[in-house]
Amino acid sequence: MQRTRQDAVDGLLPEERARLILERLRAQGRVLASELAAELQTSEHTVRRHLRELADQGHCKRVYGGALLISPSGKSASVRMGEAVDRKACLAVAAASIVRPRQIILLDAGSTNVAIAAALPDNADLTVVTNSPEACARLLNRQGFDIILIGGRITQNAAGSTGATALLQIQQIKPDLCFLGACAFDPDEGVAAFEAEDAELKRAMVKASSQVAIAMTSEKLMTAAPFSVAPACAVDYLFVEADVTAERRALLEAVCDNVMVTRS
Structure with missing residues (x-):
């Protein structure tokens, strides 16, 4: 006799439950303990235990009511x-x-922001302030750019200047627009980073700038990272890919005024 879906759920072993929860996290980014408990026919306490174990393994971050996938x-x-x-x-x-x-453009480090440096228009009389040597290299020998490279210690993960020197220099400028690098973004948890010094510098960038924009690939949406940078509502423009679902886009639009979908 073929087992029904409910039969399969009722007979789950703990490791099977944990695997299903992880699959749901990877598919949705955010999960709620109450919804998982109802679906898996188990208690919220059991679900929270699984989420705690997955967090200990580095798969997710515990948040109120559930968990977020780690970026x-x-x-x-x-x-x-x-x-x-x-x-x-x-x-x-x-x-x-x-x-x-x-405009005065503040360009944070990050691979997508390096691509933005290459895409900036020539002959627009732009001042570009960046802590990214890679972004700086994309702008050299092009017409219409005044380039200011922020100094400081460069970490392997961030590939951009961080630390006290960079922080002081950022605090002394007033950019019209900041393209902020973001390791993770969630409507409830906001913008986050993986390193404390990087997060501190990003917070200074947000505070200094008249407007903040983030361009982000889909896999980083609805995910978490250890260090908070800014609430989602601090982002004026959010550029996302066309594969973002209507449900996710609605959640993003609830906290960000300008959610712009790219077309490939």
């Missing part, structure tokens, strides 16, 4: 630079479209 961005910058190059280029073109002539 896949905790890789070295050299690895990230070679990933999803075409997708990041599409995001970069869309992001660069909001830039206006004679």
Whole structure:
């Protein structure tokens, strides 16, 4: 006799339950303990125990009522630079479209922001302040750019200047627009980063800038990272890919005024 879905759920072993919860996390990014308990026909206490174990293993971050998937961005910058190059280029073109002539642009480190540097328009009389040597290299020998490279200690993961020197320099400028690098973004948990110094610098960037924009590949949406940067409502423009579901887009639009979907 063929087992029904309910029969399969009722007979789950603990390790099977944990696997299903992890699959749901990877598919949805955020899970709620109450919903999982109802679906798996078990107690919320049992679900919370599984979520705690998954968090201990580094798969997720516990949040109120459930858990968030840990962002896949905790890789070295050299690895990230070679990933999803075409997708990041599409995001970069869309992001660069909001830039206006004679603006002061603050460009944070990150592989997508390096693509934005390459997509910025020539001859727009832009001042670009960046802590990313890679972004700086994309702008050299191009017309219409005044480039200011922020100094400081460069970490392997961030591939951009951090620390006290960089922080002091950021605090002394007033950019019109900041393209902020984000390791993770969630409507409830906001923008997050993997390193404490990087998060501190990003917070200073947000505080200094008139407007903040983030361009983000889909796998980093509805995910978490250890260090908080800013609430989601601090982001004025959020550029996302076309595969973002209508449900997710509605959640993003509830906290961000301008959610812009790129077309490949």
